[in-house]
Amino acid sequence: MNAKDFQLYLEQPQLLYALPLAELQGLAMEYPYSSNLRLLLLLKTHLEGHPEEQDYLNRCAAASFDRAFIYDLLQDARLFAWQEEAREETEVLELRTLDEIALEDAALLAGIDEDEELPAPAALSYQSIFPEPDVLFEEEPEPEPKPDLPVTEPAEVTPPPFSMPAQWVDAAADFISVLPVWPVDPLTEPSAPEEFAPEPVSSFSEGKRPDHGHSFKDRLRRIRRRQSEKLADEQEEVRKIARRSLVAQEDVASETLARLLVQQGQYQHAIKMYRRLELLYPDKKTIFAGLIKDLQEKL
Template identity: 20%
Template sequence: MNTTDFTYILQHPQSITATQISDVKSIINEFPYFQSARAIYLKGLKNKESFKYNQELKTTAAYTTDRSILFDFITSKEFLQNEISQHIKHNTEHLKAIEVSDIEDISVNKSVIIDDALRQQIKDTEPILDPALFEAKVEAITPEDVIDIDVSNIQKTPEETLEIGKPLTFNKNEVHSFSEWLKITSFKLIIREDEETKVESSPKNDQEKKFELIDKFIASKAKIQPIKKDVPTYNIAKAQMIQPEALMTETLARIYVEQKNYSKAIQSYKVLSLKYPEKSGFFADQIQAVKELQEQNNI
């Protein structure tokens, strides 16, 4: 991949191909802190619905200093928009823009002039155009050959029902879900440091810093003022408390499933069922699938 190709997919990330995804991965391996390359690689995996997407999102978060920018990127319209839907939208708008002027009558009532030679030729070919000559041989089907298939018994596996392995999709309102997902992953923020100038703090240095802070506090003659009785008190924790159902989303429930935290996943779907009663049947199926996974893994 040359500079021109890379610049083009930076400007048109929805057009990235499978070959270019591999090329961008090679660039990332050589330059792991190249944020633009990681962004394009994420977009490519998302377009292909790759099972590698969720893991790569964790890695990208670890290499990102400001994760709010990463969240804005993966929830942007350009990132969520698929290349196919872009083509459909473009073609639809193109068809709507076509002006229809003259309408041609294509009815079959127009008279067709057939000369005698053509009429005779049609008559001569009628015997060999007999449809009966081309009928397929029909074999008798006995009752023993009939297999009854009960469609209702064909069920998806728990993995298919829960869409395990598919890319997690966040929207702008799921900041809490995204933060919770990053919290439960094992990746930590990666900070570049110069090994030569890296100084490890010793317990002795930390202890000295604590004493210096205490000395400064005493030297400034600072005093802790008692709370006045006539000043009203507020329960800040209670005022800022957010109800759990307000933070619960389907994405967060999927995150718990991906992390094999089945108890939390079941509880999440129960909360969602109460929050969205019109989808209670769907959430009931999700809960049943989680329970099956729980039994399979003996958790």
């Protein structure tokens, strides 16, 4: 088998019917890495309806890089197999002579005449097909009417006449009059409500306003005063804390702290700070001396 045979089998899958499956299996065992042999084995099993067709399909798909080609090839093979089955099932028309057709017509007419001579079967009745049962249940005897109880017709019920509202009121009054009167306990008897004395109209005149003790302006003024006092106390507390933080440690000396003391107006503490700086930095003694002189003039 060469490359031309492979191409021929792929183009005409019906040729695989003449190729035995054992031969293809032997070639596949001899060349286990040949994807073409796996493809031919798949086509062979597909055309013959082999029970291991799914296994051959899995092996062929694992060894192939183009599974779409395998799908198209199987569709073409399935179409070819369907065409072969349709060709086998096609009826073949037989050409018959006129004498044979005439003999068949005569035999058919003779059969119809024999059917007409046969007596028609009697029509079956419903009772013959479905006979009535003997006794399904015993009929109960009808009860005899009792002579002692005369039969009376029901009396006609007449609707009550239409009542007017006045009649309803009278009926309610009569019902209340017959109700028992229970004695009232003096301990639980509700006390009489106090007489309500309305305010004089003069109190609502436009010229007179009710006196509530203090006017709205006075209350607003007191609220603002409290807020300002509270704010002043908070600012003073902040100043005290800042002042204590600056003078708490006398050993601390720096030019930044000295300038901050000058900005806050604490000239005495600033002078002390510059004098400590003179001792710490003798090379800047003249500068600190000039600053001390300026601060002393501000005192």
